[in-house]
């Protein structure tokens with residue numbers, strides 16, 4: 001084997017080992033949450049030294065080396081930051097990163113239900129609600145998309161977390177949440193928020209706009225076109241001024257960084273396994289819109305791994 005081949009061989013070997021051991025990442029993340037490490041660091045109010053962490057975890061001091069290695073792994077994966085403490089003789093101290101701030105239990109945007117769901121997929125609606133609380137961040141950046149509307153139907157809107165945030169943010173907007181009857185049974189609305197138990201393939205109430213957040217990626221092309229046609233009927237009384245607002249991923253391997261593409265492609269595999277659904281490229285979205293009889297669309301790549309797409313008749 002010449003030198004170049006040897007370099008390629010060892011790079012290939014490393015990549016393969018990295019993939020093979022990759023399943024340890026979610027496992028370690030879950031252990032960190034089960035041990036309450038994000039909460040401990042958050043409650044500490046400043047970076048926590050290794051000894052302080054071991055003491056808070058009530059782990060025998062003899063195990064300090066294990067905690068150190070565990071935290072090194074998580075820090076390498078950008079779940080925690082490692083600082084050199086200025087006060088404590090340059091001891092190592094751990095801080096939260098943007099990722100672990102989302103695992104602190106009393107934070108409004110806490111995503112730990114999503115993590116638990118991956119090992120125990122029973123509480124689907126709790127998971128969806130935890131994701132939907134992020135919508136407040138989207139709405140702050142996209143007020144122009146909603147502020148001219150008088151009414152909106154959140155199709156497949158689950159237990160109404162997104163709709164409640166929309167109602168709070170836009171005080172003149174009336175919002176209907178449409179989901180399957182068993183999902184919305186026993187849910188109470190308010191004067192501007194109501195729940196309809198129905199099948200989105202059959203009929204959707206009339207409104208100025210229809211919201212589809214994390215719905216279409218659950219379905220194959222044929223079913224998406226059926227749903228979009230029902231949505232088009234729902235906004236028909238608004239002529240060309242009605243619109244569909246889709247919140248979902250748009251795969252763009254050329255423009256996105258490696259992390260973002262990784263998330264979208266993982267989600268694509270999850271959708272393929274769980275629902276025969278898929279994440280889509282812009283061209284694939286465009287074909288759906290044309291297939292359902294829409295003329296125009298505009299994509300806002302403004303928040304995280306998902307985009308907001310406005311679709312017009």
Ligand SMILES: C[S@@+](CC[C@H](N)C(=O)[O-])C[C@H]1O[C@@H](n2cnc3c(N)ncnc32)[C@H](O)[C@@H]1O
Pocket residue numbers: 128129131132155156157158159162178179180183198199200201212213214215218
């Ligand atoms: C992945 S969840 C998304 C929930 C919510 N939009 C969100 O982002 O949190 C998909 C939703 O579609 C609903 N759904 C599935 N089939 C439906 C149907 N035929 N009619 C109405 N809703 C449906 C599910 O009950 C579920 O609430």
Ligand SMILES: O=c1cc(-c2ccc(O)cc2)oc2c(O)c(O)ccc12
Pocket residue numbers: 121214215217218270274
């Ligand atoms: O993050 C998810 C995960 C699922 C999922 C994974 C495994 C299963 O056995 C069932 C479901 O489903 C999701 C989904 O439908 C969605 O719209 C968004 C996120 C997820």
